[in-house]
Amino acid sequence: MCGIVGYIGHREAYPIIIKGLQRLEYRGYDSAGIALYDGTNIKLSKTKGKVSDLKEKIENEISTKGTLGIGHTRWATHGVPNDVNSHPHTSNSGDLVIIHNGIIENYDSLKQELIKRGYTFQSDTDTEVLINLIEDVKKNENLKLGKAVQVALNQVVGAYAIAVFDKNKPNEIVVAKLGSPLAIGVGDDEFFIASDASPFIEYTKNAIYLEDEEMAIIRRGKDIKVRKIQNDNLVDPYVQKLQLNLEQIEKGGYEHFMLKEIYEQPSAILDTFRGRLLSNEAIIKMVGVEDNMKKFLAADRIIIVACGTSWHAGLVAEYIFEDLARIPVEVEYASEFRYRNPVITEKDVVIAISQSGETADTLAAIKLAKSKGAFVFGVCNVVGSTIARETNAGAYTHAGPEIGVASTKAFTTQITVLTLIALRLARAKGTMSSSEFRQHLIELEMIPAKVEEALKSDAYVKTIADIYKDSKNFLYLGRGFNFPVALEGALKLKEISYIHAEGYPAAEMKHGPIALIDEQMPVVVIATKKGHYEKVVSNIQEIKSRKGRIIGIVTKGDTSVKELADYVIEVPETLECLTPLLTTIPLQLLSYHIAVMLNKNVDQPRNLAKSVTVE
Numbered sequence: 001m002c003g004i005v006g007y008i009g010h011r012e013a014y015p016i017i018i019k020g021l022q023r024l025e026y027r028g029y030d031s032a033g034i035a036l037y038d039g040t041n042i043k044l045s046k047t048k049g050k051v052s053d054l055k056e057k058i059e060n061e062i063s064t065k066g067t068l069g070i071g072h073t074r075w076a077t078h079g080v081p082n083d084v085n086s087h088p089h090t091s092n093s094g095d096l097v098i099i100h101n102g103i104i105e106n107y108d109s110l111k112q113e114l115i116k117r118g119y120t121f122q123s124d125t126d127t128e129v130l131i132n133l134i135e136d137v138k139k140n141e142n143l144k145l146g147k148a149v150q151v152a153l154n155q156v157v158g159a160y161a162i163a164v165f166d167k168n169k170p171n172e173i174v175v176a177k178l179g180s181p182l183a184i185g186v187g188d189d190e191f192f193i194a195s196d197a198s199p200f201i202e203y204t205k206n207a208i209y210l211e212d213e214e215m216a217i218i219r220r221g222k223d224i225k226v227r228k229i230q231n232d233n234l235v236d237p238y239v240q241k242l243q244l245n246l247e248q249i250e251k252g253g254y255e256h257f258m259l260k261e262i263y264e265q266p267s268a269i270l271d272t273f274r275g276r277l278l279s280n281e282a283i284i285k286m287v288g289v290e291d292n293m294k295k296f297l298a299a300d301r302i303i304i305v306a307c308g309t310s311w312h313a314g315l316v317a318e319y320i321f322e323d324l325a326r327i328p329v330e331v332e333y334a335s336e337f338r339y340r341n342p343v344i345t346e347k348d349v350v351i352a353i354s355q356s357g358e359t360a361d362t363l364a365a366i367k368l369a370k371s372k373g374a375f376v377f378g379v380c381n382v383v384g385s386t387i388a389r390e391t392n393a394g395a396y397t398h399a400g401p402e403i404g405v406a407s408t409k410a411f412t413t414q415i416t417v418l419t420l421i422a423l424r425l426a427r428a429k430g431t432m433s434s435s436e437f438r439q440h441l442i443e444l445e446m447i448p449a450k451v452e453e454a455l456k457s458d459a460y461v462k463t464i465a466d467i468y469k470d471s472k473n474f475l476y477l478g479r480g481f482n483f484p485v486a487l488e489g490a491l492k493l494k495e496i497s498y499i500h501a502e503g504y505p506a507a508e509m510k511h512g513p514i515a516l517i518d519e520q521m522p523v524v525v526i527a528t529k530k531g532h533y534e535k536v537v538s539n540i541q542e543i544k545s546r547k548g549r550i551i552g553i554v555t556k557g558d559t560s561v562k563e564l565a566d567y568v569i570e571v572p573e574t575l576e577c578l579t580p581l582l583t584t585i586p587l588q589l590l591s592y593h594i595a596v597m598l599n600k601n602v603d604q605p606r607n608l609a610k611s612v613t614v615e
């Protein structure tokens with residue numbers, strides 16, 4: 001995810017753009033840049049770091065004069081965060097400038113074609129390829145900018161929200177959208193462009209939200225022309241009256257970042273497998289795995305190191321790797337691993353999982369494993385983070401910035417990446433038939449829509465939260481793939497509501513925790529069909545006979561658990577190994593609503609930091 005802002009009008013563009021980028025920083029904050037047209041030339045300034053770093057740089061470096069400009073705050077996908085890879089990008093002639101939020105999946109083949117035609121590239125980004133493709137089309141076919149953008153976009157596979165201008169025609173900006181958001185603020189002889197309306201809310205309440213596959217040519221003194229990218233048909237733009245205040249917009253209309261991030265999971269999971277899971281071709285493409293396939297296949301075992309929620313994702317991965325790829329897996333708390341003189345050899349593959357990529361214990365565990373000769377593979381969310389750089393290879397989750405301290409979309413996207421790796425290895429090892437493999441790809445591809453469906457239980461989960469919010473303790477139970485989900489559900493509740501909660505494998509209940517059960521004890525039981533279902537139903541009966549309050553997380557249409565439980569929350573059916581991606585959703589919502597009802601600081605719980613960079 002990245003944030004884009006643009007302005008064309010009668011005001012100075014710079015203050016609008018820099019403030020707008022600050023408001024969009026929730027969308028990405030690893031690098032930022034601005035291009036301004038000062039009446040003669042394009043002034044460009046960009047830097048690795050936050051928008052505040054850019055502000056400091058730009059105000060020392062260039063004149064901020066100009067009534068046309070575009071800016072970008074980045075969350076890297078192609079190319080590490082550095083000054084060169086930051087946006088805006090210019091074409092080889094220096095005439096065209098672009099900002100882009102999204103991923104051009106076929107950028108590599110387009111790049112090779114452009115190189116053959118003499119183009120050169122400064123950055124590793126897909127965006128620099130796009131702006132040169134636009135330039136190439138414009139030059140060769142002698143087209144106006146709008147038409148050239150349209151022709152180029154018809155050659156592109158991927159997602160984008162872009163804004164482009166030409167220094168030789170400084171009265172217009174061309175924008176286009178597919179898959180990433182783009183709002184146009186319509187003022188009095190001035191226009192604003194942004195990923196959401198927050199950058200222009202104080203200037204105009206009139207906004208056009210482009211639909212997918214639409215582009216617009218925005219000219220001062222003229223009406224906006226919106227057309228379909230594919231077929232040139234003109235579209236009558238719908239101008240909305242914005243009724244949001246700034247605070248709401250920054251959180252995208254959600255009360256908290258955590259809730260926003262819970263709701264972002266369908267798109268975050270989709271972004272994570274986009275370009276990797278190719279179900280039509282029945283393949284999984286992951287460069288980091290492909291390049292190191294020999295190491296993975298020769299490994300005696302995989303050791304997963306992580307902390308907190310990432311450790312829970314590692315536990316889910318243990319079940320998935322062993323079940324699908326038949327590789328022995330051990331999951332370790334990084335903090336224990338680093339201090340206990342573990343046995344590690346060159347034949348071990350260590351997978352380090354970290355949202356932030358900065359967790360001190362995980363980093364130390366990686367260094368230890370590397371010093372013993374193990375191959376270390378990272379699964380991180382923050383591009384260019386220390387762990388991403390320190391590992392031998394890796395695969396990013398593409399969850400976008402996670403601002404809420406309680407990890408939500410990071411967890412489900414970590415599971416997504418790890419599932420892709422397990423499937424790829426299973427295929428390479430021949431532990432799955434091609435039809436099983438294909439079925440897993442198809443099912444995984446359906447997960448974003450199923451998460452969307454699971455989110456529909458939100459209002460019902462809220463009523464359950466209201467009933468149990470004053471409980472002093474909670475127990476979470478699950479078996480198999482869903483045992484780690486029980487742990488994660490308990491952690492979520494603890495960290496934001498400060499209610500004591502424990503997660504257990506359901507069958508372990510009889511070895512101790514059963515003594516805790518009475519009519520005051522809510523027990524959240526994950527009891528999806530398949531996966532030892534009958535055994536979990538027996539566990540539920542044991543809880544019921546001791547008067548425990550049962551909240552069942554069940555497969556849609558379930559009747560047996562419904563008869564026993566006080567409440568059931570349904571999730572759609574899927575393959576057993578993919579159920580954690582769905583059963584997690586109601587548990588996140590339950591803890592969120594309880595914490596809100598208890599007036600807790602959901603996004604910044606006490607004593608906790610988003611990334612734990614100390615021991």
Ligand code: M6R
Binds near residue numbers: 307362406495
């Ligand atoms: O950034 P990391 O994934 O390495 O962070 C690990 C834990 O600190 C983190 O998952 C923590 O447990 C979260 N607050 C859980 O919601």
